[in-house]
Amino acid sequence: MSNYNFAYLDEQTKRMIRRAILKGLAVPGYQVPFASREMPMPYGWGTGGVQVSAATLTPEDTLKVIDQGADDTTNAVSIRKFFERTAGVETTEETEQASVIQTRHRIPEAKLREDQILVYQVPIPEPLRFLEPRETETRKMHSLEEYGLMHVKLYEDISQHGAIATSYAYPVKVEDRYVMDPSPIPKFDNPKMEMAAIQLFGAGREQRIYAVPPYTKVVSLDFEDYPFEATKAEHACDLCGAEDSYLDEVIVDDAGNRMFVCSDTDYCRSRRGAGHVGRLAQEEVA
Amino acid sequence: MRADKDFRENTRARTETVKPLLQVREIEKRYGARIGCTGVNFDLYPGEVMGIVGESGSGKSTLLNCLAGHLEPDAGQVIFDTRADGPVDTVTMSEPERRMLSRTDWAFVHQHARDGLRTSVSAGGNIGERLMAVGDRHYGNIRERAIDWLGRVEISETRVDDRPTAFSGGMQQRLQIARNLVTGPRLVFMDEPTGGLDVSVQARLLDLLRGLVREMGLSALIVTHDLAVVRLLADRLMVMKDGHVVETGLTDQVLDDPQHAYTQLLVSSVLQV
Ligand SMILES: Nc1ncnc2c1ncn2[C@@H]1O[C@H](COP(=O)(O)OP(=O)(O)O)[C@@H](O)[C@H]1O
Ligand SMILES: [Mg+2]
Ligand SMILES: [Zn+2]
Numbered sequence: 268m269s270n271y272n273f274a275y276l277d278e279q280t281k282r283m284i285r286r287a288i289l290k291g292l293a294v295p296g297y298q299v300p301f302a303s304r305e306m307p308m309p310y311g312w313g314t315g316g317v318q319v320s321a322a323t324l325t326p327e328d329t330l331k332v333i334d335q336g337a338d339d340t341t342n343a344v345s346i347r348k349f350f351e352r353t354a355g356v357e358t359t360e361e362t363e364q365a366s367v368i369q370t371r372h373r374i375p376e377a378k379l380r381e382d383q384i385l386v387y388q389v390p391i392p393e394p395l396r397f398l399e400p401r402e403t404e405t406r407k408m409h410s411l412e413e414y415g416l417m418h419v420k421l422y423e424d425i426s427q428h429g430a431i432a433t434s435y436a437y438p439v440k441v442e443d444r445y446v447m448d449p450s451p452i453p454k455f456d457n458p459k460m461e462m463a464a465i466q467l468f469g470a471g472r473e474q475r476i477y478a479v480p481p482y483t484k485v486v487s488l489d490f491e492d493y494p495f496e497a498t499k500a501e502h503a504c505d506l507c508g509a510e511d512s513y514l515d516e517v518i519v520d521d522a523g524n525r526m527f528v529c530s531d532t533d534y535c536r537s538r539r540g541a542g543h544v545g546r547l548a549q550e551e552v553a
Numbered sequence: 554m555r556a557d558k559d560f561r562e563n564t565r566a567r568t569e570t571v572k573p574l575l576q577v578r579e580i581e582k583r584y585g586a587r588i589g590c591t592g593v594n595f596d597l598y599p600g601e602v603m604g605i606v607g608e609s610g611s612g613k614s615t616l617l618n619c620l621a622g623h624l625e626p627d628a629g630q631v632i633f634d635t636r637a638d639g640p641v642d643t644v645t646m647s648e649p650e651r652r653m654l655s656r657t658d659w660a661f662v663h664q665h666a667r668d669g670l671r672t673s674v675s676a677g678g679n680i681g682e683r684l685m686a687v688g689d690r691h692y693g694n695i696r697e698r699a700i701d702w703l704g705r706v707e708i709s710e711t712r713v714d715d716r717p718t719a720f721s722g723g724m725q726q727r728l729q730i731a732r733n734l735v736t737g738p739r740l741v742f743m744d745e746p747t748g749g750l751d752v753s754v755q756a757r758l759l760d761l762l763r764g765l766v767r768e769m770g771l772s773a774l775i776v777t778h779d780l781a782v783v784r785l786l787a788d789r790l791m792v793m794k795d796g797h798v799v800e801t802g803l804t805d806q807v808l809d810d811p812q813h814a815y816t817q818l819l820v821s822s823v824l825q826v
């Protein structure tokens with residue numbers, strides 16, 4: 268611990284990142300460039316999110332790290348350990364207990380509060396990139412609010428699949444101004460982005476930070492005749508019976524039997540702790 | 554400039570009531586010490602097609618790109634009669650305004666269709682892009698208009714979901730035209746629209762263009778080194794040499810009775826073909 272500055276990064280770097288975060292909060296959805304630092308983990312492991320968390324954490328904070336909704340994947344565990352070691356902060360798996368939550372691919376099911384910060388790991392921050400690879404041009408499109416291309420992508424989706432097939436990283440417009448990539452969360456989570464907590468997004472390789480302040484308008488793009496739908500599997504959780512949570516489909520045996528379980532492991536556990544029972548759990552009881 | 558005077562007399566009744574759509578004044582563009590084009594002046598009236606001819610390197614593309622806002626001229630004005638505010642100098646207007654014009658009232662047809670198409674997007678998406686850019690958010694409408702435009706440029710409706718990379722050169726060029734005209738622009742810039750195509754394909758494209766220009770009452774500026782193209786499409790001609798306009802006039806008059814020695818050379822070399 269004493270080998271490192273608090274949370275690994277030196278104070279000057281953290282100040283630089285905080286300035287980028289503040290600018291991001293002042294201009295919701297705008298991608299702020301920042302000088303991303305080498306972190307002792309490979310890109311793709313959330314180095315952007317880690318730097319944002321490092322600049323955000325204080326010794327009093329309690330940190331939760333999730334990956335696809337789970338606290339116990341390799342990625343989540345290694346980031347949690349990293350901050351236990353370099354910042355000595357408390358960590359938790361309980362959403363309610365956390366003051367800073369770093370996430371990859373999910374927003375927790377539990378409603379977040381004003382005293383919480385959600386930090387997203389972002390692989391590709393530029394929502395326009397897939398159709399317009401030129402950075403100079405995408406920057407201009409953002410500054411002039413020329414967002415027709417985003418709908419071209421949705422048009423292509425419908426013409427090829429009969430519906431908007433984009434189910435992850437579904438583009439949103441923030442506060443009627445910037446179009447933003449919400450990182451690869453399922454579109455089921457998009458409506459949750461209008462929340463009480465601060466949302467910070469860090470892209471390490473791409474050197475961008477952006478933010479959504481509390482209670483900011485976040486609208487998923489769509490067509491009048493193909494409206495946005497926050498879809499999930501049409502099941503209840505087989506363990507806790509929740510009908511309102513995003514589910515993972517899990518193959519349970521060699522015969523190919525499947526079960527649906529909450530992707531948010533903490534949500535599922537706390538529901539079961541409160542006595543809720545799903546289909547398969549009932550069979551076990553019986 | 555005799556033919557130009559004839560033109561003014563011919564159209565005097567019209568010009569007294571109709572304002573020019575485009576007024577070009579003293580346009581100059583240099584590349585370092587080299588002249589791209591200089592001292593260019595003309596008016597273009599609604600529904601009029603102007604051909605810009607001259608040999609390779611005479612400054613046609615430079616001029617067209619200055620007029621269309623792709624290049625910033627070193628001097629001069631390009632005054633466009635906007636729907637909202639009347640005549641405005643597009644050289645000094647703000648970039649967002651100019652980009653909005655190029656998505657709505659202006660169209661630009663590139664010689665190489667690939668420069669003007671999105672190759673990773675279906676034909677329907679290519680045509681729909683401008684509609685979506687100006688705020689159309691109804692998939693059914695966008696698709697219907699894309700299919701309608703495919704028909705108007707003689708591409709089968711069954712190709713609507715195919716990418717342009719699967720199209721022949723002539724089809725790509727027709728798709729580019731559809732993609733440009735779908736928002737009902739008032740002014741179309743074309744740089745060698747038939748260049749690089751087979752002769753029979755060229756003829757079909759010219760026919761199509763002529764039909765669309767008439768039907769939609771388009772004003773157009775067509776750059777070409779091919780006099781057959783302007784003979785068919787252009788009401789008026791501007792002949793360029795070394796960056797200067799050396800002769801202007803009604804197309805038939807310039808081609809049948811060229812006054813400037815250079816134009817005479819240009820015309821005769823074509824007649825020999
Ligand atoms: N980007 C450029 N840089 C320098 N010189 C150029 C450039 N583009 C064109 N020129 C020169 O300007 C003159 C006019 O070129 P251009 O407008 O392309 O003619 P055209 O379209 O009639 O063939 C030529 O001498 C050409 O070499
Ligand atoms: Mg040229
Ligand atoms: Zn559950």
